[in-house]
Amino acid sequence: MINYDCVVAGGGPAGAFAARELTRAGCKVLIVDPAMGSRRLEGLSDRVARLLESRGLSAAMATASEPGHRQVDWAGLQSSANGERLVRRPAFDQALRFAAVEAGAHLIETRLGRIEKGAPDQDVIVTLSNGNSVCSRLVIDARGRQAPSSRRLKGPQTLAISGLVKGTPKRSGTRVVSSPEGWMWQAGLPGFGCWLQICVEADSLVGGGQAALQDRLKGFLTQPQLRSQVGMLDLRSSLLARPAGLVLSAPELTLPVIPVGDAAVAIDPLSGHGLFWALSSALAAVPMVLTILENPERGAPLAARFYRARVVETFWRQARIGRDFYALEQDLSGHAFWDRRSKWPDTRPARQVPDKSRLETRVVVENNRLVERDVLITPQDPGGVAFIAGLPVADLLKTSEGDLTPKPVTGTPSPALQAAYPWLRSRGLIRGGTSQSNQQSTRTRETA
Ligand SMILES: Cc1cc2nc3c(=O)[nH]c(=O)nc-3n(C[C@H](O)[C@H](O)[C@H](O)COP(=O)(O)OP(=O)(O)OC[C@H]3O[C@@H](n4cnc5c(N)ncnc54)[C@H](O)[C@@H]3O)c2cc1C
Known part of the structure; x- marks a missing residue:
């Protein structure tokens, strides 16, 4: 029986991209997909275009049109702008699968049948619909909305x-x-x-x-x-x-299976965010897999925390962003479709803004591995910042009597520290400083 590091069930955008990136990171990967996607058009956002281009996926981009004219008749308003690209699926998916194979992943065009889990430290046996079985340490579930789930949380x-x-x-x-x-x-x-x-x-x-x-x-x-x-x-x-409704299928990570894309959270197409989530969640699976493969005992709990934070937060944020967008249509209130969607899930803001800056320990990505780090949360950066000008925030700030203060510096501040000053000042965390650099030149890295 062939042994893999990771079997990827489903070769849509999430699965194909995860397989390609894992293979490039040195893993032995098998993708299983029946390649039976139906012909359809979808909108491809600028963020997806930028991500594909940054990863050298020009063949996948070639299946998308140039940005075209976009007209919106919504909430009694009419607007038009240039911008939306159109992508032909499944040609797009096929180009991504081809990129994975080109990188060295194996592809079998069939369906995944069964995943048999053994003891926690043992490989899983994955049975395919063509009757063959393979062994793998981990499985990425990228079967989209068809992925099995026993704990679905759904909106309207x-x-x-x-x-x-x-x-x-x-x-x-x-x-x-x-x-x-x-x-x-x-x-x-x-x-x-x-x-x-x-x-x-x-x-x-x-x-x-x-x-x-x-x-x-x-x-x-x-x-x-x-x-x-x-x-x-x-x-x-x-x-x-x-x-096409919003669904949270897998709120917790149950190893050895890592859900990505729609198999984790399936997003309302109104957002135009589905393909970006599919690709970005696939990318986030890479450090999870690498960290678990290197050290399962340390990696599994880190991966579970990292996964829960991203997936559950994405579900609730998308739920509230969608609610606010449906609520704009006040002329249509009183119609069941709009009333249900403009009231679900609650009345909380789409993005919680902390009233005070604080340090919080989170799992972040560093050198394509998961690590625990102190992350700075500010009203302007509710997503959290792990590094400022390349320096870990914990090296720059400390908590003293409930307030954040800069750590004292002895001697001449390093160029990196000088570059961090304007940014810290812009967040009200430091007064004074010696740097000449401006805020734009200070590079921060958000938590992935
Ligand atoms: C009506 C509609 C319109 C949308 N429009 C947009 C849009 O305009 N822009 C946008 O960004 N997003 C849009 N989306 C969202 C987008 O389509 C999804 O978010 C995206 O396809 C998710 O990718 P994925 O790889 O996770 O899943 P999928 O694309 O669903 O891929 C799943 C893959 O798994 C395979 N598979 C299934 N079962 C098995 C099995 N047992 N074994 C092996 N393989 C299996 C399938 O063949 C498929 O290739 C839309 C969604 C809907 C429903």
Whole structure:
């Protein structure tokens, strides 16, 4: 039986990217994916484009369009700007899987069947649907919303119905429109066609199959506000139905399985954040795997804390950001779709801002490994800062009688320390200082 460091179940954006980065970090990796993704368009944000470019993933970027025109009809306001790229899936996923294979990962085009866990210090046996089995120390679960979970936490559940409609776009562009029954996203891409996606209450579908999806789409497009859009009922493909609500599937890490992307938190497509989360959570899995492989006893508890902080925080932050965005649509309050989403989960702010700066011990990434570090939390940096101008914050600050004060310096301050002064001053943590450098030149590193 072949032995791997890590088997990655699912070769969508999260799994393929995790496999590539782990292989480049020296791990022996197998990706298992049936490569059966359905043809569809999605929006690719600037953050994703920057991440892919910084990692040399130009072939994956080549499956995306140039930034196109974007029109938003939301909350009674109309705005248009240039910016949104469109990406063809599954061509994008395939390019990422190819990049993983090029880096040296093995790929088997089948489904993952079963994961058999032995004793905590023993490898797992992973059985594939093609009948083969392999041995692995860890498994990354990147099976998206299809990943099994016994502890799901869900917001209001949305159904997305999408497909190609009549039209031959001459340039790429998107449009978002809100309506009493939900919202609609139209995207046109030359050579691909006109893509329509509606997002409605999950329980508003009556019956099953294509006929039920077409009826639901017809009901949506014949709302008085959208009558001019009824021509979009001229379909050029079968319709695709997908769950699209926010879901927290795996709040705790249960090793040897590390969930990433939608398998950990599946995000409402309204945010346009799904692909970024898929890739960034895959990247965060790399130091988790490396730290556990090197020293399971020390690495496992660090990974569990690191994972919980990122995943649970992402779920609640996305829940509250989504709530605030739905709440903007005051003209549609009173309609069930909007009322449910603009009130869930609670009334707390999307980002908690501490009223006072403090040091807190957290698990952070350093040299692609997890370590415990003191992190500085300030009202301007609620996410936490571990390093200022390359210096650990614990080397710069101390807590004295509940207040943060700079540690005394003997002799001439080093250039790094001088570079840190303006930043500390900008946070009100230091008065005076000798540095000439300005705040922009002070490099900080947030906790990953
Ligand atoms: C309707 C809709 C519209 C969206 N629009 C956008 C958008 O415009 N912009 C954006 O950024 N995000 C968007 N998202 C979110 C985005 O699609 C997801 O966040 C992203 O695909 C998650 O990537 P992933 O790799 O975690 O999961 P997935 O992309 O779901 O990949 C999972 C992979 O696992 C494989 N798999 C499943 N079961 C098994 C198994 N048993 N064994 C092996 N492999 C398996 C599948 O074949 C698939 O390749 C949208 C989501 C929805 C539902």
